[in-house]
Amino acid sequence: MTSGFLSTNVFRGLAFRVLLFLSLALLPIGLIAVVQTREIADQNLSNAELSLLAITEQASALQSNAIQEAFGAADALASIVNLIKDDDVSCSAFLREYQETSDLYTVISFIQPDGKRECVSSGIPDDVSRREVFMKMIREKERMASIVMNPMQSKEPVLVVTNPLKVSGELIGFINMSIPERMLAKVANPEIKVPPAAMLTFNTQGEILTTENGRTVAESELPSFAALKWYVGQSGRVFRDVNQSGKERVYAVLPIVPGVVYAMSVWPTDSSLLKAGSTTALSLFLPVAMWIASLIVAFWALNRLAIKHIGKLSRQMRHFALNRTLPRTPLGGVVPTEIVNMEQAFIGMAESILRDEAKLEDNLRQKNILLKEVHHRVKNNLQLISSIMNMQIRQASTQDAKRVLQRLQDRILSLATVHKSLYQNDSLTRVDGGALTNEIVNQLLSVGLPSGSSVKIIQHYEAIQLDPDDAAPLTLLVSEAITNAMKYVALGEDANSFIDVNLAYTGAESAKLIVKNTTGGGQDEVGTGLGSRLINAFSRQLNGQVETNEEDGVYTLCVEFHVPLQSKEVYDY
Missing domain, CATH: 3.30.450.20 (PAS domain)
Structure with a gap:
């Protein structure tokens, strides 16, 4: 199902682009959702913090009331103690009476700035100037609460609530309210669910x-x-x-x-009171999850409705391009109308291409038939000319005339061989130079050498593909070279004579023709030089270079010429 998306170039695919634009379209909605979720999360966090503070206040409410009550009592007692502080007996009796009316305090006392405690509910004066709690009281000179683990008069750890007594801004002393720690522990806090x-x-x-x-x-x-x-x-x-x-x-x-x-x-x-934080993370994940779900649904729909069918249509086009076959079955009825119309347009175009190609192929076949017929008729005409010249040769009165007519007849037959190869070959644009050379050489040797000749014939040809324009000068050049070799080769029975013809590639676009023969057969005859001039002329037509050499009784003719890989451009004259 994902073949349309997971292709070689994903980022240029239709699915990726649609999903990209869909993501851009969903981006504002996603940002709004994230912002709103963040606001809700912040509100939930704030509510959770307020809940913790409220529960903390509720849990400490009774201890708070006890401590605040102690501070309030100290404030109330301070005004009376200020009046009777000089009478230690009356002051102590007053504090003892108040302490006995409340079971919250163990000792209530008035401490002078020098640390002496003579007005005390227990009636036992003492000196606390060296106590750490008193030093803090003198240092702070403010309301304070301290825990004393080893008090001088109480038998147990106490929470000391201190309230300074000041008159006109001057410190007169301190009212201390000692609350036993066990009494605060006995204070029952309200039940808390968590x-x-x-x-x-x-x-x-x-x-x-x-x-x-x-x-x-x-x-x-x-x-x-x-x-x-x-x-x-x-x-x-x-x-x-x-x-x-x-x-x-x-x-x-x-x-x-x-x-x-x-x-x-x-x-x-x-704690369950803090679960809002985890729900916040889930709330932030929901917009991302919705975005992913939207992309999955969009991709599934796009792939099912378009990409899959477009891929199938693309495969039909590739099959048609490779082997010219039309689809056997249409895409189907569930395919969207637009893609069905594309398939029908493709099938119509493909059928039109097939008809046009059939017409072109038929025209090409007819053209090839006509060209082969032309070459066949040219070959017949050349053979007709050769037959006429044969009659002329028989009627010639001198050997020189016969020899000239024979040479001309050989050249005409060489051209006829070229046209014969063209109409017998499947391709009219290229000719096998090796086969053509082989046929011409054998034809010339069968006529030019007497039967029973001791001349050894060596031939080697490679299948060199030539244009028809190059085939004609090559055959004429071979004809002249073989005629020249037969003219000068030694024909004696005991002579170690040979004619060696070699045609082979020397490179990707070059070939070489080499004709070797032993000399000594016609060295006394004086040539006209026409053969050499023709060889040079045909070599120039092939864009080649002629090299000759005679050494140790062996004459060598070498022609290296250009063989283009592509056929020459044909002009419409």
Whole structure:
């Protein structure tokens, strides 16, 4: 089905171009879909972050209320403590009475700027000037919350809520509210369908105040690349990081007492609250999937409706071009009308070509018949002339006259042999020079040499294809050369005489004729030189060069001439 697409030159194919333009047409729609999907993804991510912040706020709500209640109580007590701070007994009694009305606090105290704590709900004064918590209170001089693992008066770890007491901007002291850690652990948080991996609160110094699953779990889930104090001062933030074990986590941080206490929730990345991120990736993939599906459907339809049938029509045309056969069966009824019309037009054109070629072939056959008839008649006419000359030879009174007429008759018979070869040959444009030379040589030798002659005849011919224009001068040249050889060859019975005729290719477009003969038979006779002049003239017609040599009683005639591979251009005169 894909033969129309998976061709040698894919990028110039119809399928590739249609799919390319279809992709360009779908590009704006795809971009709109991607932008909208991105907006939806951003909205989903924002909703997921808001959900995490809301759940974090909900999970820390009761701890937040307890801490805020402690700060509110410290503010309320500060105004009264300021009035009675100089009376340690009355001040301590007041704080003890308030502490006993609430089961949230273990110790409530007023700490002087020098670290002395004489107004205390337990009634036991002490000095906390050397305690780390007091040093931070003096350093910050602001509201703060700290965890004290080994308090001086409480018997257990406590969360100390500190509120500075200032009068006219001057620091008078600090109201401390000690909340036992176990009391905060007892505070029941609302049930959450998807609980976090860890839940904790921390102060502005980055110290963990409270945890839901224990300090060990909380410390193992802290982010690796940032301290907790880096998130102080932010209104609410959701970020990704890895915990102390290297596992990726999602963290949600928000203030529960602005500027003092913050809550943090830790979530695994595969939490159901974070599934919006995975659906975002799927939503981004959908436009790409729709584009791929559109291209597949378009390619399937294009291949089924057009490319497959065009390929079949192309094969029909190739078969017609190779062997001139028309398609046996049409493309079929399911083929689109446009392609059917193309096939019908092709069949009509092919039938017209076949008719025209048949007419041309018939005309060519008739022309060949006429040409062969012409050559046949020319050959007959030349033989008729030869017969007339034969009669003249018999009536000649002198040997010289007979010899001249005999030489002329040989030349006429050579021309007749050329025309005989032309009308007997299948091709009228090329003649086998080797066969033609062989026939002429044998014809001349059968007449020129007496029977029983001891002259050895050596012949070698290659099938050299000649134009008719070159065949005539070659035959005449061979006739003159053989006549000359028979004239001077020794005819004695004991003589080692020979005539050697060789015609062969010397290159792609060149050939050489070599005629050798022994001398001594007619050396006393004086020639007229006509034969040599004719040989030179015929050689020039062949665009050849004549070379002669006589050495050690052997005479050699060599003619090298040009043999074009293509037939000469024929002019219409």
